[in-house]
Amino acid sequence: MxxxxxxxxxxxxxxxxxxxxxxLRIPSISTLPEHQPDIQRAAEFLANEFRTMGMKNVEIIAxxxxxxxxxxxxxxxxxxxxxxxxxxxxxxxxxDPLNEWTSPPFExxxxxxxxxxxxxxxxxxQVYLLVKAVEGFFKTEGKPPLNIKFLIEGEEEVxxxxxxxxxxxxPDKLKCDAALVCDTELFAPDLPTITTGLRGxxxxxxxxxxxxxxxxxxxxxxxxxxxxxxxxEMITLLKGPKGKILIPGFYKRVKEPTKAELKSWKKLxxxxxxxxxxxxxxxxxxxxxxxxxxxxxxxxxxxxxHGFRGGFTGEGAKTVIPAVATAKVSMRLVxxxxxxxxxxxxxxxxxxxxxxxxxxxVRILSSAPASVVSTESRWIxxxxxxxxxxxxxxxxxxxxxxxxxxxxxxxKFLNAPSVMMGFGLPDxxxxxxxxxxxxxxxxxxxxTVGRFLQLLGQ
Amino acid sequence: MxxxxxxxxxxxxxxxxxxxxxxLRIPSISTLPEHQPDIQRAAEFLANEFRTMGMKNVEIIAxxxxxxxxxxxxxxxxxxxxxxxxxxxxxxxxxDPLNEWTSPPFExxxxxxxxxxxxxxxxxxQVYLLVKAVEGFFKTEGKPPLNIKFLIEGEEEVxxxxxxxxxxxxPDKLKCDAALVCDTELFAPDLPTITTGLRGxxxxxxxxxxxxxxxxxxxxxxxxxxxxxxxxEMITLLKGPKGKILIPGFYKRVKEPTKAELKSWKKLxxxxxxxxxxxxxxxxxxxxxxxxxxxxxxxxxxxxxHGFRGGFTGEGAKTVIPAVATAKVSMRLVxxxxxxxxxxxxxxxxxxxxxxxxxxxVRILSSAPASVVSTESRWIxxxxxxxxxxxxxxxxxxxxxxxxxxxxxxxKFLNAPSVMMGFGLPDxxxxxxxxxxxxxxxxxxxxTVGRFLQLLGQ
Numbered sequence: 001m002x003x004x005x006x007x008x009x010x011x012x013x014x015x016x017x018x019x020x021x022x023x024l025r026i027p028s029i030s031t032l033p034e035h036q037p038d039i040q041r042a043a044e045f046l047a048n049e050f051r052t053m054g055m056k057n058v059e060i061i062a063x064x065x066x067x068x069x070x071x072x073x074x075x076x077x078x079x080x081x082x083x084x085x086x087x088x089x090x091x092x093x094x095x096d097p098l099n100e101w102t103s104p105p106f107e108x109x110x111x112x113x114x115x116x117x118x119x120x121x122x123x124x125x126q127v128y129l130l131v132k133a134v135e136g137f138f139k140t141e142g143k144p145p146l147n148i149k150f151l152i153e154g155e156e157e158v159x160x161x162x163x164x165x166x167x168x169x170x171p172d173k174l175k176c177d178a179a180l181v182c183d184t185e186l187f188a189p190d191l192p193t194i195t196t197g198l199r200g201x202x203x204x205x206x207x208x209x210x211x212x213x214x215x216x217x218x219x220x221x222x223x224x225x226x227x228x229x230x231x232x233e234m235i236t237l238l239k240g241p242k243g244k245i246l247i248p249g250f251y252k253r254v255k256e257p258t259k260a261e262l263k264s265w266k267k268l269x270x271x272x273x274x275x276x277x278x279x280x281x282x283x284x285x286x287x288x289x290x291x292x293x294x295x296x297x298x299x300x301x302x303x304x305x306h307g308f309r310g311g312f313t314g315e316g317a318k319t320v321i322p323a324v325a326t327a328k329v330s331m332r333l334v335x336x337x338x339x340x341x342x343x344x345x346x347x348x349x350x351x352x353x354x355x356x357x358x359x360x361x362v363r364i365l366s367s368a369p370a371s372v373v374s375t376e377s378r379w380i381x382x383x384x385x386x387x388x389x390x391x392x393x394x395x396x397x398x399x400x401x402x403x404x405x406x407x408x409x410x411x412k413f414l415n416a417p418s419v420m421m422g423f424g425l426p427d428x429x430x431x432x433x434x435x436x437x438x439x440x441x442x443x444x445x446x447x448t449v450g451r452f453l454q455l456l457g458q
Numbered sequence: 459m460x461x462x463x464x465x466x467x468x469x470x471x472x473x474x475x476x477x478x479x480x481x482l483r484i485p486s487i488s489t490l491p492e493h494q495p496d497i498q499r500a501a502e503f504l505a506n507e508f509r510t511m512g513m514k515n516v517e518i519i520a521x522x523x524x525x526x527x528x529x530x531x532x533x534x535x536x537x538x539x540x541x542x543x544x545x546x547x548x549x550x551x552x553x554d555p556l557n558e559w560t561s562p563p564f565e566x567x568x569x570x571x572x573x574x575x576x577x578x579x580x581x582x583x584q585v586y587l588l589v590k591a592v593e594g595f596f597k598t599e600g601k602p603p604l605n606i607k608f609l610i611e612g613e614e615e616v617x618x619x620x621x622x623x624x625x626x627x628x629p630d631k632l633k634c635d636a637a638l639v640c641d642t643e644l645f646a647p648d649l650p651t652i653t654t655g656l657r658g659x660x661x662x663x664x665x666x667x668x669x670x671x672x673x674x675x676x677x678x679x680x681x682x683x684x685x686x687x688x689x690x691e692m693i694t695l696l697k698g699p700k701g702k703i704l705i706p707g708f709y710k711r712v713k714e715p716t717k718a719e720l721k722s723w724k725k726l727x728x729x730x731x732x733x734x735x736x737x738x739x740x741x742x743x744x745x746x747x748x749x750x751x752x753x754x755x756x757x758x759x760x761x762x763x764h765g766f767r768g769g770f771t772g773e774g775a776k777t778v779i780p781a782v783a784t785a786k787v788s789m790r791l792v793x794x795x796x797x798x799x800x801x802x803x804x805x806x807x808x809x810x811x812x813x814x815x816x817x818x819x820v821r822i823l824s825s826a827p828a829s830v831v832s833t834e835s836r837w838i839x840x841x842x843x844x845x846x847x848x849x850x851x852x853x854x855x856x857x858x859x860x861x862x863x864x865x866x867x868x869x870k871f872l873n874a875p876s877v878m879m880g881f882g883l884p885d886x887x888x889x890x891x892x893x894x895x896x897x898x899x900x901x902x903x904x905x906t907v908g909r910f911l912q913l914l915g916q
Contacts, residue, residue: 031774094776100671158774199676203775212739213558214890217762218657218860221790222745222754224738228763229697232690239687280682281670281781284815287680296680304675305686306778311765312786316489316616317661317823318552319788320764320889323739328770330777332679357742365775402676431778432672 004140005454009446012132016446017115017439019049020128023090024108024117030068030091030158039154042090042124043069046131046152053135054143055150063162068154070166076147081457083147085176085416086134087406088127088183089156092119093431100433113439120437121424126182127152129423129442133449145457149176153406156183159203159366163406167413178379179410180452184422186441187398188269192387192448194380195420197257197298197399198407200333200370202342205363206231206350207326215321225357227325228311234360235305235327237353243288245303245331247349250342255335257299257399265294268396279427298399302332332401339367368405373417379456383419386452390444402430421448462598463912467904470590474904475573475897477507478586481548482566482575488526488549488616497612500548500582501527504589504610511593512601513608521620526612528624534605539915541605543634543874544592545864546585546641547614550577551889558891571897578895579882584640585610587881587900591907603915607634611864614641617661617824621864625871636837637868638910642880644899645856646727650845650906652838653878655756655857656865658791658828660800663821664689664808665784673779683815685783686769692818693763693785695811701746703761703789705807708800713793715757715857723752726854737885756857760790790859797825826863831875837914841877844910848902860888879906 009016028042029035043060050058050073061070068091076083095105095118103109108117115125130150137144151174153163167174184195208227215224240246257265272293276285287296296302310325312318333342347362354360373380375397384395400420407418423445429435467474486500487493501518508516508531519528526549534541553563553576561567566575573583588608595602609632611621625632642653666685673682698704715723730751734743745754754760768783770776791800805820812818831838833855842853858878865876881903887893 031772031776033773094770094772096770096772097672100781157776201676201777203777210740213887213892214555215738216860216889217760217764217788218659218790218858219755219884219888220738221762221859222758222760223733223743223751225740225742225744226762228765229693232693232763235687235690236694275681280673280678282668282683282815283817284683285681286683286813286815293681297678300680302675302680304679304684304777304779305690305769306675306776307686307769307771307780308766309771311763312552312554313765313767313784314489314552315491317786317788318489318615318764318889319659319661319762321762322765323890326771328775330675330775332676355744357740357744359741400676401679402674426677429671430677431674431776432781434671 005136005450006447008136008140009443009450013443016132017442020115020125020442021108023124023128024115024119025106027106028091028154029094030155030160031094039068039091043071043154046071046090046127049131050150054138061166067162068160070154070163071150071152073150074148075144077143078145078147078457081146082177083149083175084453084456085149085151085174085179085410085414086130087151087179087181088130089123089153090127091154091157092122092124093157097433102434114436115439116434116436118435120435121428122430122435123156123183125437125442126422126445129445130182130449133446133453136450137453145454149174159201159368159405164409167409171413174414176414176416179416179418181404181407181418181420182422183404184400184420185424185426185428186422187396189425190391190393191269192391192393192395194383194387194395194397195400195422196375196397197372198370198404199401200337200339200368201330201403202333202339202346202367203330203365204346205326205328205365207324207361209324209359210357211323214323217319217321220321224321225355226321227358228308228322230355230358231308231325231327233355234350234353235329238303243286245301247345249345250301253336253338254301264397268294268398270294297401299334301334301337303329305329332403333370335370335372337370339369343367368403369408371408371411377417379417379419382455383421383452386448386455387421389451390448421452463594463908464905466594466598467908471901474590475900478573478583478900479566481582481586482573482577483564485564486549486612487552488613488618489552497526497549501529501612504529504548504585507589508608512596519624525620526618528612528621529608529610531608532606533602535601536603536605536915539604540635541607541633542911542914543607543609543632543637543868543872544588545609545637545639546588547581547611548585549612549615550580550582551615555891560892572894573897574892574894576893578893579886580888580893581614581641583895583900584880584903587903588640588907591904591911594908595911603912607632617659617826617863622867625867629871632872634872634874637874637876639862639865639876639878640880641862642858642878643882643884643886645854647883648849648851649727650849650851650853652841652845652853652855653858653880654833654855655830656828656862657859658795658797658826659788659861659863660791660797660804660825661788661823662804663784663786663823665782665819665821667782667817668815669781672781675777675779678779682779683813684779685816686766686780688813688816689766689783689785691813692808692811693787696761701744703759705803707803708759711794711796712759722855726752726856728752755859757792759792759795761787763787790861791828793828793830795828797827801825826861827866829866829869835875837875837877840913841879841910844906844913845879847909848906879910
């Protein structure tokens with residue numbers, strides 16, 4: 001391990017932290033159109049980092065109307081060395097409910113060695129550690145030890161299609177030997193982890209329409225169909241009492257994990273009681289009967305309702321039967337489920353269970369298949385070794401229940417396996433109030449990525 | 459019929475209309491705290507009308523904190539004549555969804571002989587016709603033909619308790635022979651109608667809490683309980699497939715209408731197809747099997763869900779499992795259901811059907827029993843006669859599915875029967891966008907109330 005590089009990382013910890021706080025102050029919420037200028041600012045922030053450190057051909061790539069820009073940068077002056085495509089995303093989830101944040105989501109605060117901010121761990125903190133890890137080579141050795149392409153997107157949280165379209169259209173520009181995706185977590189604090197599988201996602205909106213206008217529940221209750229009631233009934237019909245999803249054909253292509261994989265999961269330091277009581281803060285776990293918690297989260301498909309729009313939800317009482325109501329429902333997919341087949345089966349089933357007097361329409365907001373990567377490749381091996389050297393512990397392999405669609409995209413269009421190394425913790429409150437990133441993991445992330453690049457460049 | 463009075467009403471139609479438009483411009487939405495100043499303005503508007511016409515002891519009666527004021531006015535200089543308590547409400551429902559209004563809700567617009575505005579018919583238009591009917595006596599005869607007490611409230615749309623507390627505490631001040639309640643509708647255009655029964659209401663909020671914080675549906679979906687899903691399931695369990703409400707004991711005290719009443723309802727000009735297709739604008743009616751539409755609306759209890767709060771309902775996709783979700787659910791009660799018993803049964807049932815991992819809490823936002831009035835009394839007879847003389851048609855009797863809790867309050871604390879004469883139409887869009895009031899009915903309302911007072915004062 002080059003001492004100069006790691007000395008540099010150590011000496012610049014405070015500067016790296018301050019730089020991350022600056023990035024976190026930009027409210028680059030991708031799903032809200034009013035934050036479009038912040039999306040642009042975040043992209044420019046990163047492009048500026050790349051230019052300053054010495055990366056070449058730095059571009060902010062605008063997409064079609066309403067798409068958010070990609071930030072691209074390359075350094076390809078290491079002939080004979082492999083090329084690594086480094087991915088992250090600068091967009092963040094909405095911050096609501098705001099009143100549940102201890103400190104404001106876009107005014108990063110440091111408490112107990114954690115940075116609290118929307119995007120702290122998902123994914124700005126991890127994008128920034130990639131940037132600083134590469135910068136260290138320019139500062140100490142004048143250049144990275146291998147060829148590097150950065151591709152940072154601004155639509156990850158909205159299942160945006162810009163990066164998919166761009167990767168599909170530019171396989172030569174993005175040609176690489178492997179990808180590094182830094183948007184996952186450690187299985188437990190201090191336990192170096194590589195993620196080898198991700199669930200896919202189909203996110204839908206179902207609109208139910210019953211009447212030509214809103215109705216008074218006194219005057220019409222007892223005769224007029226209620227679309228809110230209809231959606232509640234339809235959502236109830238999506239799952240059986242034992243947690244099984246009732247859409248016909250839903251499980252048809254589900255591939256069970258290998259016995260070795262299932263065995264390795266049983267060895268992970270997973271405390272079901274602590275997961276339930278401390279991490280989630282609830283009194284009972286739910287889900288499909290006959291599967292362990294980790295199986296339910298990683299290798300079984302699931303379905304959730306995220307919200308209902310329509311009717312009256314303000315303070316007090318309004319006795320309305322709404323004319324229209326909408327529910328947001330998503331499904332997590334596992335290998336080898338086909339999103340198109342699932343969308344078809346879901347849409348057909350929803351039509352079938354629509355109550356009389358109601359008209360429903362299903363909209364698909366995003367979809368991506370699940371993906372699994374092999375632990376046998378040299379890229380994964382290098383990642384595991386870098387992690388072990390920084391964390392001083394044996395690397396474990398896990399899957400994630402979340403979705404990183406770009407991993408499938410890189411595999412499909414670039415034939416590139418992804419190394420998913422992430423430095424978040426299970427209790428980092430992704431997508432929730434009080435999202436955080438543990439500062440020591442930010443520093444270890446920089447060092448691990450630096451070491452990973454050294455190993456690949458040897 | 460005094461020609462002078464009716465000549466006066468005719469000559470002043472335009473001025474009366476303009477006065478109503480002024481009242482409709484005040485956005486006195488009772489459920490939204492930010493409209494508190496508008497509530498006050500609407501109360502002062504009415505107090506000013508009473509003072510100007512010659513009513514005595516005009517008062518704006520402030521309630522406890524957060525209660526909206528009552529407007530009281532009296533004229534008691536007709537010894538030996540009966541005393542009539544005249545009721546209405548100056549508060550209105552919220553106007554959302556705003557984008558479905560053709561013209562802004564608080565900028566009254568006249569189209570096709572209708573006034574379009576929030577509160578046009580419910581209840582400002584009807585309050586104002588009461589005011590102008592009484593004013594006509596002062597202008598033409600110098601005084602009303604009987605003793606009058608006005609009591610106008612500002613909390614009807616939020617089931618407010620101010621008027622209940624005030625009536626209970628001031629039976630001497632409010633002593634009267636009968637009440638006139640002008641907050642109902644004609645069964646059909648041009649068909650003079652008295653309403654003889656109202657459903658009661660229990661309005662609830664049920665909060666479901668599952669976790670200590672919002673969760674990412676990828677990371678936790680398959681193990682974490684989802685309170686939004688729980689509420690959907692619980693609401694589904696409130697009704698059976700044939701529209702029967704499944705709360706144990708719910709129907710125990712339900713009193714069927716008399717055979718004569720049921721027979722008279724069958725004679726009303728009710729076109730079920732037009733009601734479904736034109737008035738509601740839907741493709742099928744729902745409700746309890748074995749009862750006619752009018753029975754389901756008037757003499758059967760019902761239950762509706764009005765909205766779900768929590769999770770993500772904005773544009774786009776947020777993959778959240780919310781920590782907390784709330785549903786608004788109300789029940790309409792019929793004679794002789796006891797609101798306290800129903801609340802107890804509902805709360806108990808909700809606890810029982812709460813899924814594991816979820817904690818629920820039921821809040822009661824308002825409650826009032828149903829009420830029926832006898833068609834035999836001289837007060838109802840005078841109302842029916844006044845209506846017939848103005849409308850030139852025989853008066854019919856109907857019930858209403860809505861709730862006017864104050865009718866029960868007047869009966870209970872003042873022993874006063876209420877004459878419910880109203881001039882709205884079934885398609886006036888109460889509580890919905892594009893609420894309207896048919897201008898000819900506004901004028902006929904003034905004349906009918908004028909004639910009613912004459913008859914009572916004879």
